[in-house]
Amino acid sequence: MAEKPRPVQVLYCAVCTLPAEYCEFGPDFEKCKPWVIQNAPHLYPDLVKADKEAEKTGEKLQGMQISGDQADSTAPAGSVSKQEEVKRLPGGKIKKKEKPEVVVEKVVRNKRKCVTIVKGLDMFGIKLSDASKKLGKKFASGASVVKGPTEKEQIDVQGDILYDIVEFITETWPNVPENAIYFIEDGRKVPAA
Known part of the structure; x- marks a missing residue:
């Protein structure tokens, strides 16, 4: 006999109330990052890796801002440089802040x-x-x-x-x-x- 289907268990973010895998597209991902690192590290491994590196160097993970010389291919997908502000769109695309035109x-x-x-x-x-x-x-x-x-x-x-x-x-x-x-x-x- 087939096993009864079980309901899907969804982990909701305590900060933005979205499902944890959608936090990065929510209104303020910066506030969600500490909660996500602690409660759903499997969803954002790059974020956890960056947090561990920041702890090693003694820096606190604040807003995932890094300087231009530290930005490389190993930087997490959600990181932004201080020089330009970018927004993460669904599908992993990055949208730069619009200049008036x-x-x-x-x-x-x-x-x-x-x-x-x-x-x-x-x-x-x-x-x-x-x-x-x-x-x-x-x-x-x-x-x-x-x-x-x-x-x-x-x-x-x-x-x-x-x-x-x-x-x-x-x-x-x-x-x-x-x-x-x-x-x-x-x-x-x-x-x-």
Whole structure:
């Protein structure tokens, strides 16, 4: 006779209340690290190894910050350098802290109609609803604020205004430098300047 299936036992983090294997993707992994090292060392062997090395050298494991000369291939996957702040994404990808930039992209639909997409104006403190009104008025077209595929708001402007928009943005909002504006051409980010 087959054995009865047993319920899966899940170990939840006492700090962030996520399952322990998802702590690194939680809101504050830095606070979870000591708990994870003590209660679930099998899930993060690199973290345990780094903790033991830190104890040998007499240092306390604080935030897993290491200097640039110590960063090498043996550094744990969750470590960050003091020079740049990175964020760990699901799948082990590392996302660097975003610098403010405006990305302009032209999307062709139905082989002749174009939509110009403007992303990142909000990073410069510009209210997107006001910006869409100004863009629509300047280029005599429809412009609206929509949520993009990454759930960030962007401005969609009807028509091909890809190269005219750079001059308009830098004149209208002087706090947006021209070297912070990029085009997306053939899937690559190209500086507008």
